[in-house]
Every structure is written in structure tokens, then in C-alpha cells.
Amino acid sequence: MRAVVLTKFGKSDKAFQIQERDIPVPENHEICVKAEAFGLNFADVMARQGLYDDCPALPAVIGYEVVGRVHAIGKDVKDFEIGQRVVSLTRFGGYAEYAVADARAAILIPDEMDYCVAAALATQYATAYYCSAYTTQLHEGEHVLIQAAAGGVGTALVQMAKNKGCIVYGTASSQKKLDYLKELGVDYPINYKDTDFEEFINKTSGKKAIDVAFDSIGGNSVKKARRLLANGTGRIICYGAASMSGKRKSIPRLLKLVFGFGFLPSVELLLKSQGITGVNMLQIADNRPEALKVCMQEVSKMVVEGKLKPTVGGKFSIDELAEAHDFLGNRQSIGKVAVHW
Numbered sequence: 001m002r003a004v005v006l007t008k009f010g011k012s013d014k015a016f017q018i019q020e021r022d023i024p025v026p027e028n029h030e031i032c033v034k035a036e037a038f039g040l041n042f043a044d045v046m047a048r049q050g051l052y053d054d055c056p057a058l059p060a061v062i063g064y065e066v067v068g069r070v071h072a073i074g075k076d077v078k079d080f081e082i083g084q085r086v087v088s089l090t091r092f093g094g095y096a097e098y099a100v101a102d103a104r105a106a107i108l109i110p111d112e113m114d115y116c117v118a119a120a121l122a123t124q125y126a127t128a129y130y131c132s133a134y135t136t137q138l139h140e141g142e143h144v145l146i147q148a149a150a151g152g153v154g155t156a157l158v159q160m161a162k163n164k165g166c167i168v169y170g171t172a173s174s175q176k177k178l179d180y181l182k183e184l185g186v187d188y189p190i191n192y193k194d195t196d197f198e199e200f201i202n203k204t205s206g207k208k209a210i211d212v213a214f215d216s217i218g219g220n221s222v223k224k225a226r227r228l229l230a231n232g233t234g235r236i237i238c239y240g241a242a243s244m245s246g247k248r249k250s251i252p253r254l255l256k257l258v259f260g261f262g263f264l265p266s267v268e269l270l271l272k273s274q275g276i277t278g279v280n281m282l283q284i285a286d287n288r289p290e291a292l293k294v295c296m297q298e299v300s301k302m303v304v305e306g307k308l309k310p311t312v313g314g315k316f317s318i319d320e321l322a323e324a325h326d327f328l329g330n331r332q333s334i335g336k337v338a339v340h341w
């Protein structure tokens with residue numbers, strides 16, 4: 001089979017090589033999927049840039065999700081049959097024609113579901129669901145701040161928050177993305193390149209207006225969100241550090257990021273009745289695979305029912321992988337980006 005191997009960190013057109021590999025054999029609890037497509041995630045961009053600590057040692061086949069048909073089944077797997085169409089979360093290995101996945105991290109999908117829509121479910125929509133409906137709950141009328149709201153996870157969070165009747169503040173870096181956010185129903189689209197989102201929210205809705213902040217930027221963005229947080233209800237879900245992207249990894253930069261987050265004594269959270277939660281879906285996949293399955297099943301159900309609508313941001317062929325990476329990494333993409341074989 002063909003696999004796209006990350007052989008060195010750096011520019012998208014030099015980092016990957018297509019190599020022949022053996023088709024992987026599933027362990028007892030796994031399935032092997034013959035992929036028609038795989039999804040791109042921002043973590044892939046960070047991995048290519050050498051900024052992603054969870055990335056396996058090079059040479060590595062990265063990739064978090066594949067869409068395709070079940071090709072082989074481990075002996076303990078009861079809920080899948082060969083030939084069924086699935087999307088599955090791969091713990092790396094997704095950039096390949098065949099990939100193995102824990103059967104608990106795979107869901108059946110209808111034949112007619114667009115592969116890019118399906119690819120959005122395993123990582124981006126499951127992450128958004130875990131952040132907004134599993135680790136915490138959103139309530140009608142709550143004021144919710146979503147960073148990088150036009151992205152894959154961002155779009156999912158906006159749809160989930162609007163479904164709950166929340167008032168949504170969504171940040172993005174261009175007018176095109178702001179127009180998209182308006183269409184999605186974001187009440188306050190904010191261009192955080194030219195507008196300080198903290199000042200904007202303070203002016204628009206008053207101090208301590210935010211009940212829930214979803215942060216994928218990291219560093220100072222979290223510190224600002226903390227200052228906006230309502231007493232009694234305020235919670236921040238930190239799930240990314242996109243602000244590190246494009247920068248060389250160095251101790252001073254890491255320290256800036258860490259200090260940017262700020263330090264918050266637990267007693268302050270207690271006194272203000274606030275919470276801060278970190279989310280890393282790899283930890284959920286490793287330690288709570290049944291939670292991941294619930295998240296994937298719930299989002300799949302809501303997509304089939306029309307309650308969630310993943311946005312197809314970009315479809316690329318395997319020969320255009322470098323372009324796909326740049327499209328996502330250079331902040332041009334809206335919604336989901338996927339690559340087909």
C-alpha cells in the first residue's frame with residue numbers, strides 16, 4: 001500500500017514522501033480500514049513543523065482519521081463487518097491507503113455521506129462535543145467565546161453552542177471568515193487581528209460577561225479569557241496552542257507560552273466558582289475510549305439528523321497534499337480539509 005511518510009520537519013513540499021508499506025494487520029480490538037480519504041487536522045501542521053510533542057519519532061505516518069471501508073477485523077471486534085463504510089480515529093497512521101483503528105473509535109457512516117463531512121466527525125466534531133457537552137454542559141442564554149471559530153473545531157463549537165441557545169462571540173483573522181461566522185449564526189464575530197477581543201467584549205457586554213471560553217490559541221489568549229470570565233459560572237476549556245504555529249521551537253518561546261497562560265491558584269477558582277479544564281483527545285482515546293465512542297456516535301447522529309452540518313473547507317487529491325497543508329497552516333481554510341486517494 002502507499003503511505004505518506006513525514007520524513008523531515010519543515011516546509012510542506014519537502015517534508016513528506018510517498019512510500020510503499022505493508023498493509024497493517026489489526027490487533028484483536030482493532031479494525032483495518034481501506035481508506036478513500038483522510039482528514040487533515042491542525043495538529044498535523046504542528047507535527048510537520050516539529051512543534052507537536054505527541055508526534056511519533058520520524059519517519060512517521062501521521063494522520064488522525066480515515067474514511068473508508070472495513071478491510072479486516074480483529075478477533076474481539078463484534079460490531080463491524082468487512083465492507084461497511086466507516087470513519088475512524090487513527091492514533092496516527094491515517095495518511096495511508098490502509099489504516100488500523102481501535103474499533104471503539106470507529107463509527108458506521110451512510111454511503112451517501114460526503115467523505116469530507118465524515119472526516120470532520122472523528123477528531124474535530126468529537127473534540128468539540130467532548131469540550132462542550134461531555135466535560136462541561138452549555139446552557140441556554142450563556143455567553144460563549146470561541147477562538148478561531150471559523151476552523152474545523154471552531155465551526156463545530158459554534159453549531160453546538162447555537163443549538164443550545166447560547167450567545168456566541170467568535171474570533172477569526174479575516175473578513176471572509178467573519179462573513180462565514182455571521183452566516184453560521186455567531187452573534188459577535190470579532191477580527192482578533194485588528195480588534196482586541198477582551199476590549200470588544202468588555203465594551204459590548206460588560207466586564208465578566210463570558211460564561212464559557214473555548215481556547216485553541218493558548219498563552220495570553222487564555223489570560224485574557226480569564227479576565228472576562230463570569231463569577232459563579234465561568235469556565236475555560238483549553239484545547240490547543242495554535243499561537244505556536246510557524247514559530248521555531250525554543251525555550252524562551254515555550255516559557256512565553258507557559259507564562260502567557262498565567263498561573264491560577266485553585267483557591268481562587270473555588271472562591272469565584274470558576275473552572276479551567278484542559279482537553280487532549282489522545283488522552284481520552286488512551287484512557288477513556290468509551291467516552292470517545294459516545295462523542296463520535298452523538299455527533300454522527302446529529303449530522304444525520306441535520307442538527308450539525310460540517311463545512312467542507314477544501315478537498316485535495318493525494319498529489320496536492322502540500323497545498324492542503326499550506327491551505328490549513330496558512331490560515332486560509334474554513335471548516336474541514338480532507339485529502340482523497
Ligand SMILES: NC(=O)c1ccc[n+]([C@@H]2O[C@H](COP(=O)([O-])OP(=O)(O)OC[C@H]3O[C@@H](n4cnc5c(N)ncnc54)[C@H](OP(=O)(O)O)[C@@H]3O)[C@@H](O)[C@H]2O)c1
Pocket residue numbers: 040041042043123124127148149150151152153154171172173174177216217239240241242243244245246279280281282328329330331332333335
Ligand atoms: N486538544 C485536542 O485534543 C485537540 C483536538 C483537535 C484539535 N485541537 C486543536 O484545536 C485547534 C483547531 O484545530 P482544527 O484542526 O480544527 O484547525 P482549524 O481551526 O481549522 O485551523 C487552525 C486555525 O487556528 C487559527 N490560528 C490562530 N493562530 C494561528 C497561527 N499562529 N497559525 C496558524 N493558525 C492560527 C487560524 O484561524 P484564524 O485565521 O481565524 O486565526 C487557523 O485557521 C488547533 O489548535 C488544534 O491543535 C486540539
